[in-house]
Amino acid sequence: xxxxxxxxxxxxxxxxxxxxxxxxxxxxxxxxxxxxxxxxxxxxxxxxxxxxxxxxxxxxxxxxxxxxxxxxxxxxxxxxxxxxxxxxxxxxxxxxxxxxxxxxxxxxxxxxxxxxxxxxxxxxxxxxxxxxxxxxxxxxxxxxxxxxxxxxxxxxxxxxxxxxxxxxxxxxxxxxxxxxxxxxxxxxxxxxxxxxxxxxxxx
Amino acid sequence: xxxxxxxxxxxxxxxxxxxxxxxxxxxxxxxxxxxxxxxxxxxxxxxxxxxxxxxxxxxxxxxxxxxxxxxxxxxxxxxxxxxxxxxxxxxxxxxxxxxxxxxxxxx
Numbered sequence: 441x442x443x444x445x446x447x448x449x450x451x452x453x454x455x456x457x458x459x460x461x462x463x464x465x466x467x468x469x470x471x472x473x474x475x476x477x478x479x480x481x482x483x484x485x486x487x488x489x490x491x492x493x494x495x496x497x498x499x500x501x502x503x504x505x506x507x508x509x510x511x512x513x514x515x516x517x518x519x520x521x522x523x524x525x526x527x528x529x530x531x532x533x534x535x536x537x538x539x540x541x542x543x544x545x546x547x548x549x550x551x552x553x554x555x556x557x558x559x560x561x562x563x564x565x566x567x568x569x570x571x572x573x574x575x576x577x578x579x580x581x582x583x584x585x586x587x588x589x590x591x592x593x594x595x596x597x598x599x600x601x602x603x604x605x606x607x608x609x610x611x612x613x614x615x616x617x618x619x620x621x622x623x624x625x626x627x628x629x630x631x632x633x634x635x636x637x638x639x640x641x642x643x
Numbered sequence: 644x645x646x647x648x649x650x651x652x653x654x655x656x657x658x659x660x661x662x663x664x665x666x667x668x669x670x671x672x673x674x675x676x677x678x679x680x681x682x683x684x685x686x687x688x689x690x691x692x693x694x695x696x697x698x699x700x701x702x703x704x705x706x707x708x709x710x711x712x713x714x715x716x717x718x719x720x721x722x723x724x725x726x727x728x729x730x731x732x733x734x735x736x737x738x739x740x741x742x743x744x745x746x747x748x749x750x
Contacts, residue, residue: 452716488693521688526695561747568747
């Protein structure tokens with residue numbers, strides 16, 4: 441039996457492949473080229489892959505072995521994997537995050553009292569636990585004056601709309617929300633309406 | 644895992660960010676990048692990484708230079724360009740922002 445080998449130039453390396461390995465290599469490279477269709481620079485990537493194949497095969501060859509067989513090529517190709525075009529995840533650009541308007545409002549879902557801290561945390565992009573700790577420290581440090589600040593914020597900050605089917609609201613935030621909404625109607629300050637994007641009224 | 648179909652696109656989207664982070668840490672060649680990702684959720688292969696690096700190079704975020712190696716042919720060492728460094732900082736910031744937002748929603 442005679443094993444015919446082919447000399448293959450893979451980017452910067454030159455290796456000998458037997459017939460079966462040579463056919464497999466050609467199949468892999470053709471497949472890669474077709475997967476890169478539409479890529480603006482397929483030659484560079486194919487060159488890199490060729491070099492990877494050469495390096496992987498060389499690493500797997502025994503000392504004194506001069507011809508690459510399927511025994512080296514198959515695991516080498518398995519490690520390199522088939523070409524994945526990065527286009528898949530660049531095709532749908534995300535809207536820039538600045539587009540979302542930042543609104544200072546109380547958040548009932550996950551709130552402890554009324555959602556002031558949670559709302560402030562979202563607005564200033566801070567950790568809510570940190571804000572709660574600061575609030576408690578201020579409460580102790582100011583001898584209770586912080587309660588007034590909290591009540592003031594409760595009155596001034598509108599409530600964020602509830603997420604349908606979202607996290608259930610605990611008892612206290614729910615009561616606070618209901619009470620503040622009742623109070624606002626009584627006082628005639630409908631902050632919710634002011635903050636919400638209502639169409640301008642025709643005079 | 645039922646959630647896997649939702650996790651896969653997240654990983655896919657984050658790979659690019661992570662590669663910028665790795666290349667940003669030091670001048671590095673592909674097998675080394677693969678090694679540092681191996682065993683993480685982002686384990687990947689040359690078949691994925693070379694097309695991605697080629698895209699990043701076209702976007703002028705990374706560049707490479709040839710360096711001689713002790714064994715075998717010269718290797719391509721990648722590093723960030725100034726534009727790449729700027730974008731990495733932006734991505735880093737946005738990533739922290741998202742993390743805080745998610746954390747603030749409670750359970």
